[in-house]
Structure formats: structure tokens, C-alpha cells
Amino acid sequence: MTTLETKPTALPHRLALLARPVGRTGFAVLTGALLAMGLIALQGYAPMPTMLAGLRYALGDAVAVSRTLAWGLPLLVTALGVAFAFRAGMFNIGAEGQLYVGAMAAAIVGAYIGPLFAGLHLLLCLAAAALTGGAVAAGLGWLRAHWGVDEVLSTLLSNYLLVLLCTYLANGPLRDPTRQSGSTREVHDSAMFPVIVDQTQLTAGLYVVAALVLATWWLSERSIAGYRWRMTGSSPGFAAAMGIDIARARVTSMAVSGALCGLGGSLLVTCSQGRFWTEIGTGIGWDAVLLALVGRSRPIGVLAWAGVYCVLRASARGVEQVTGIPSELSSVLIAVIIVAAVARSGAIGLITDWARRWRAVREKQQ
Structure with a gap:
């Protein structure tokens, strides 16, 4: 009898779990859209035509969608890496530096090894980036697990060290002598993903990212190791009482997180840039931390x-192209949308409380 009663509730329960992030995102986007309309009107432009022009640029046709996707692939992989560490209770704020060393490792393997068979060369580039980013993050996780070094501080400071190291290499020992700017040699063609949509930078790296999303979700939500990492993050004391090696869980979760961040950096090289240069991933690591926080560390x-x-x-x-409104305005809008997403539950609770009080007052008056 129990089995018959629980089966019908399984699907609605799963749909409810999926509806939560969708509802939070929709509430935030609606809030941001209303604010955007107000700001655009203050600039002297018609809000709706201006916003539709922006959406057409982002999603108007296959080329626009492909262009938007191509820009977001490295960011998505890096954000998944940060979220993975957050879920395990390790605050990896070093995504920027790990992305940079991953990009540098992929650029070195792509330029100084080969040319090889395309699939093998790409695999080597991705593996080098994952190993480099994972080793850096695992080392910082080891400091936390065995020496008690605060990972927020160590990962934050590591950004400056790693970015400056990569900048030095791009301007010094590994600089391409044919270019004035600080960049490494161009990678071989066999180290570049093939383009799948003409006139865009959307490449077959899309399939790699799709596989990484599925693998990260399974590892985090369905695997035994993922359960141990989640338990370590939510209740270290209980996890230790259950026989979970806390130190090992922290180090391995950071290793996986850093590997994903390094892979995000490798995609910058193998999908679009074709080399490492000093500004290759500026801001992506910080955006990834932001997305991991707003996404509640869930894939x-x-x-x-x-x-x-x-x-x-x-x-x-x-x-910006259509009206001349500076694109920096988007930073303001994105900030507001994120605040709206975080404050959604409190805002809805406040509105509900006001409605309840108003209803009570009306009932008393009647």
C-alpha cells in the first residue's frame, strides 16, 4: 500500500524541485525587465523597441543564438566548477586564476606539441588544462584540510599570483615574437575545435560542454562520492561520525572544481582565441562565482x-549598437536582477504578509 501511495507523488515532487529555480529566475528577470524599461525611457528611447532590438541581437536567428552560446560556454563550465566546490563546503574563490592556468596549459600543449591527430591533440590540451587547474585547487584544498588555512583567503590570493604568472610567461619566455601584445604562439589547427555554425565561434566544444554538464550533475547529485562531498559541506561533524574522510573529501572536491575551471580556460583557447593572451579571461572567474552563488550551487x-x-x-x-546606450548599463541591470533573485523569497513573503493584513482589515471593516 505504501508503494502505491508514494509512486504518484514522485513526479510532482520532482516537478516542484525544478519549478523553484525557474520561478526564482523568472521573478528576477521580470524585475530586471521592468527596471530596464525605466532606464531606457530615461535615456529618451522607446523601451519596448529598444529591448526587442537587443533580444534580436542575442536570439534573433541561428547565428545570433550560436554567437551567444559560444560566448557563454567557458563561463558555464567555470561556474559549474565553482558551484561544485561550494556544494562540498569549500569556497573556491580562485576560479579566475585556475581558468588562466588552464588556458595557459592548453595554449602550451596546443602550440608546442604537434600537430597531431585532431582528436588526440584536443584531448591532450583539455587534459593538461584540467590537470593544471585541478592541481592548483587541490593544493589549496590540502592547505585547508591539513593546516586549517582559510580557503577563501588562499584561493582569493591565488588569483593574483596565477594571473601574474601567466602574464609574465605570455610577455616573457613564451611570447610570440611576431606580435607586440603579450601572447603565446598560435596553437596548431589540430588543437582547435571545428566550427559547427558559420560566421560564429560556436564550435564542437559545445558537445564537450554538454557532456561536462551531465557528468557534473551526475557526480554531484547521484554518485556516492557526490553524496560524501555534499554531506561534508552540509554537516562535517555528521559526515565524520559516518566514517567519511573529511580531509580527503575536501581535497578531492577542490580538485574536481579546479579541473572544471581549468577546462573553462582551455575552451577559450581551443574554441575561439587560438592562443593565450594576457586579457583572455578577465572577469570570467568572478562572473562564475556570481553564477554559482545565485544558482544555489546546483548544476x-x-x-x-x-x-x-x-x-x-x-x-x-x-x-548599444542600435541606440548608443552604453553596454555598461547592463552591469547595473544584471546586479539588480541578481539582487532580485536573492531577495525573491523575502519579497514574496513581505507581499503575502501585506495582503494578509489588508484582508484582515477589510474583514474587520465589514
């Missing part, structure tokens, strides 16, 4: 917010 939530973020960024560029 589905991060995926949804990465999509919203990419559309907003692309739309802002479209609005």
Missing part, C-alpha cells in the same frame, strides 16, 4: 542562470 540552477546571463550580455551589446 541546473547554474545552467539556467548562465543562460540568462549570456542573453543579457548579448542583448546589452545589441542595444
Whole structure:
């Protein structure tokens, strides 16, 4: 009898879980859209035509969608890496530096090894980036697990060290002598993903990212190791009482997180740039931390917010081209949308409380 009663409730329960991030995202986007209309009107432009022009630039046709997707792939992978560490109770704020060393490792393997068979060369580039980013993050996780070094501080400071190290290499020992700017040699063609949509930078790396999203979701939500990492993050004391090796869980979760961030950096090289240069990933690591926080460190939530973020960024560029409104305005809008997402539950509770009080007053008057 118990089995018959629980089966019908399984699907609605899962749908309810999926509806939560969707509802939070929709509330935030609606709030941001209303604010955007007000700001655009203050600039002297018609809100709706201007916003539609931005959306057409981001999603108007196959080329626009492909362009928006191509920009967001490295960001999505990096955000998944940050979220993975957050879920395990490790606050990896070093995504920017890990992305940079991953990009540098992929650029070195792509330029100085080969040319090889394309699939093998790409695999080597991705593996080098994952190992480099994972090793850096695992080392910082080891400091936390065995020496008690605060990972927020260590990962934050590591950004400056790693970015400056990569900048030195790009301007010094590994600089391409044919270019004035600080960049490495161009990678071989066999180290570049093939383009799948003409006139865009959307490459077959899309399939790799799709596989990484599924693998990250399974590892985090369905695997035994993922359960141990989640338990370590939510209740270390209980996890230790259950026989989970806390130190090992922290180090391995950071290793996976850093590997994903490094892979995000490798996609910048192998999908679009074709080399490492000093500004290759500026800001992506910090955006990834933001998306991981807003997405509640869940793979589905991060995926949804990465999509919203990419559309907003692309739309802002479209609005700037059509009207001349500076794209920096998008930063203000994105900030407001994120605040709205975080404050959604409190705002809805406040509105509900006001409605309840208003109803009580009306009933007394009647």
C-alpha cells in the first residue's frame, strides 16, 4: 500500500524541485525587465523597441543564438566548477586564476606539441588544462584540510599570483615574437575545435560542454562520492561520525572544481582565441562565482542562470549598437536582477504578509 501511495507523488515532487529555480529566475528577470524599461525611457528611447532590438541581437536567428552560446560556454563550465566546490563546503574563490592556468596549459600543449591527430591533440590540451587547474585547487584544498588555512583567503590570493604568472610567461619566455601584445604562439589547427555554425565561434566544444554538464550533475547529485562531498559541506561533524574522510573529501572536491575551471580556460583557447593572451579571461572567474552563488550551487540552477546571463550580455551589446546606450548599463541591470533573485523569497513573503493584513482589515471593516 505504501508503494502505491508514494509512486504518484514522485513526479510532482520532482516537478516542484525544478519549478523553484525557474520561478526564482523568472521573478528576477521580470524585475530586471521592468527596471530596464525605466532606464531606457530615461535615456529618451522607446523601451519596448529598444529591448526587442537587443533580444534580436542575442536570439534573433541561428547565428545570433550560436554567437551567444559560444560566448557563454567557458563561463558555464567555470561556474559549474565553482558551484561544485561550494556544494562540498569549500569556497573556491580562485576560479579566475585556475581558468588562466588552464588556458595557459592548453595554449602550451596546443602550440608546442604537434600537430597531431585532431582528436588526440584536443584531448591532450583539455587534459593538461584540467590537470593544471585541478592541481592548483587541490593544493589549496590540502592547505585547508591539513593546516586549517582559510580557503577563501588562499584561493582569493591565488588569483593574483596565477594571473601574474601567466602574464609574465605570455610577455616573457613564451611570447610570440611576431606580435607586440603579450601572447603565446598560435596553437596548431589540430588543437582547435571545428566550427559547427558559420560566421560564429560556436564550435564542437559545445558537445564537450554538454557532456561536462551531465557528468557534473551526475557526480554531484547521484554518485556516492557526490553524496560524501555534499554531506561534508552540509554537516562535517555528521559526515565524520559516518566514517567519511573529511580531509580527503575536501581535497578531492577542490580538485574536481579546479579541473572544471581549468577546462573553462582551455575552451577559450581551443574554441575561439587560438592562443593565450594576457586579457583572455578577465572577469570570467568572478562572473562564475556570481553564477554559482545565485544558482544555489546546483548544476541546473547554474545552467539556467548562465543562460540568462549570456542573453543579457548579448542583448546589452545589441542595444548599444542600435541606440548608443552604453553596454555598461547592463552591469547595473544584471546586479539588480541578481539582487532580485536573492531577495525573491523575502519579497514574496513581505507581499503575502501585506495582503494578509489588508484582508484582515477589510474583514474587520465589514
